[in-house]
Amino acid sequence: MTEVEVLLRAHAPQVLTALVRHHGGFEACEDAVQEALLAAATQWPVEGVPANPRGWLIRVASRRRTELWRNETARRRREETVALLEPPEVEPLPEVDDTLTLLLLCCHPALTPASQVALTLRAVGGLTTGEIARAFLVPEATIGQRISRAKQRIKSTGAEFRLPPPDERPARVAAVLRVLYLIFNEGYTATSGPALHRVELTAEAIRLARQLHARLPDDGEVAGLLALMLLTDARRPSRARPDGSLVPLAEQDRSRWDRAAIAEGVALVSTALTTTRVGQYQLQAAIAAVHDEAARAEDTDWAQILGLYDLLDRVAPGPMVTLNRVVAVAMVYGPRVALDQLDRAEADPALAGHHRVHAVRAHLLDLAGEPEAAREQYRLAAKRTLSVPEQRYLEMRAAG
Template sequence: MADDPAEDLLRELAPQVLGALVRRYGHFDLAEDAVQEALIAAAGQWPQEGVPDNPRAWLITVASRRLTDLLRSEQARRRREDEVATWALPGVPPRPDGDDTLILLFLCCHPALAPNLQVALTLRSVGGLTTREIARAFFVPEPTMARRITRAKERVKASGVPFRLPAPAERGERLAAVLRVLYLIFTEGYASTSGPSLVRAELAAEAIRLARILHRLLPGDGEVAGLLALVLLTDARRPARDGPDGELIPLAEQDRGLWRADHIEEGLALVAATLPRGPAGPYQVQAAIAALHDEAPSERETDWPQIAALYEVLVELSGNPMAALNHAVAVAMCQGPRAGLDLLEGLGEDPRVSGHHRLLAVRAHLLEMAGAREDARDCYERAAARTASLQEQRYLYGRAARLTG
């Protein structure tokens, strides 16, 4: 993320300004273009002239003027020109209650959009990333990402959804989509699924920033707090996840002295404040698991029975096969590798995970623990062939090579 305070401020204000424009004028796609131009103008002027006393109002005014120009240039909307001109008066103050970022997040994560479109639109409209930055992050050509973002805007427009918070009856489902998108962004940054790098710090940091915003807007929601705690406690280990040459270092072998103490402290405080409130959701349970890992001085001193119990709860809550996979590992750490391998047998029939490299990698690890070296080597090699991450491939092939002979 940017080190310049002015750039940080622009990134923070971008979704607020966009939300204000969409609320006032509609036209999500044109409003987004107008805000981008206002941000460019600010980036050029503020370093020389200084940041305005009210930077948010400055951006809204500049973006409103540009939006008026864009609306006037569209023949199909000429009949609205007089109305728009009265809306776009320079210096119109922002709404007293201010920040529309939460509404914007709900809009970007609209159920009419596929998950990849939700991610792209959230990073562009709420995160303030350029199309080029998003394309680079997901290893696709810029024109491809531009088409995705355009498609997302068109579908939001066609849905006719008003710019307001969802009705209470649908708010829970929509919030779940927002949380899922932020977690997708984080996991792609923390453990890249493709490309040469194991970690893409800019995506992980952006997800944490957006999770902080969401927690500020919904401080009483346990799952929002759980997501923020989870990404903080997980990201705390990022400095120790790869070696000097970018090689993957598994949790058991990491130098825990490199873990970020500030992230751990903040995450633990969120978990402690959230779990006693009542029934925990999936993100809170995952955060509690991450907390147990981060508090342990070593793998041997980790509270594996408690982690196994929490994964069992998580499987019941979410039905997620990856949670079941992690549960098998935790059980193996408590009861021995054969107990974990028995649990993997059922997962091999689940089409959601049966072809995933992680199932083979976990099976290989447990077979190695059990002393079945040849079978473990075969599973490591098969797992390596299925992952698109170069660093994971090298790690898995390296584990297989250690078992040769």
């Protein structure tokens, strides 16, 4: 990414919030900002970056927004007034609220999760519709429709560009965290396609989580999510073989892990766990920290991990938590105990037939000394995953 692209991506949400606050109308303001970004991408490499990039973008976008406003039939009576308006150089509200307010708007509860993700990446992340579509391996028209519907939905609900009242903020922040978590997970382990990672998504999720943490430094779950992302992404350099196939955690070259990211993540989650109410992202980060702090796979403190999964299962139960806990049970109490628990867990409709159930059962059968049965489960898992790197790994294990 060039210096100009980095600048544009960093300033885009601030410019959008300035326009929305001054002019109103999220959709028209977003269109005006996109045109300003396009103008900057064309002019700045030739003419040089202006001394005040944010001010330049606000001026250009605000002029374009004024032009759009003039063309709106319902607002023709305001044309003369609008023509006299000067774009704001400095916003009256502190910038600290801007990105948080925009994130909360993009994750409005009236939107579907898919629309929340797409709108967040477009409006706050600064990704183009094409970039988002490529990251999720869907047609650009599909993402465009999601964004368009999301903006129309926000408009129809009468949502205003302001922070929600205090009693609504926890739920709204929780929605933002869920969206950032979804973005990161899709980037770290792509659910389909030829690539194991989509670095543009993990990087964007971490960047936005950092911004959110800067604005809500005392929120333990915000810190926990950022820690989880850092501790997980630290392993990325050793997660894939040269052919792109998956390398499981126990087989990874830990000397290639990002120790600076691990140290930052451990510090974040340690502080959050001791100073704030415990939540699901903190617990997941704590589990990741136990893995990352083990010098060798055999040094992993599985008893501590199982205890953390027990807590997580009470705080935020879910099918993937259940599966991961079963693996921890196997490492503490043996594969037979874990296989019994896996059989019971598979009764959950969310897990029935899931490729990861077969993959976990294969792993447990391997540990139990049943290689033939394990290979059959690896073959079933390989057939059911849509991820090519995972498929390669599972087929390799099935081949023995």
